[in-house]
């Protein structure tokens with residue numbers, strides 16, 4: 001017998017409490033939970049704080065823009081010489097953004113989480129048409145800016161384990177400056 005330790009907080013809401021002995025969370029599920037917490041925190045930090053029932057698609061759009069500051073995808077501005085180049089030869093000062101694919105996946109997870117937390121599908125702000133429009137705009141503008149419309153990215157050359165690479169470096173350059 002496996003005594004599964006449940007860290008899962010009990011949901012008092014929602015009619016069907018069918019999954020009592022829940023298996024360990026999948027990557028998707030734990031990511032969804034993290035996203036949901038992040039979004040909840042974001043709403044709380046608004047002035048005045050926004051409750052979930054007040055939340056509508058504008059809050060979601062603001063949330064998506066807010067997330068851009070943590071993005072890791074270079075999106076060239078129109079004035080940049082590398083605009084439209086998939087592989088710029090030099091760095092530039094264009095901002096980093098959230099890749100539209102990450103945002104798209106995020107919205108999918110939050111949309112599901114909203115309904116799991118008792119939200120009704122009819123009022124689900126994540127399913128709002130305005131979000132879809134926004135995501136499509138982000139997708140199009142990023143595709144243009146980066147010059148990679150719908151082409152698959154080539155797989156990056158795999159690098160050996162960092163430790164190994166480091167060892168090789170040591171072998172190649174045995175004389176280390178003290």
Ligand SMILES: [Zn+2]
Nearest residue numbers: 076080092094
């Ligand atoms: Zn640029």
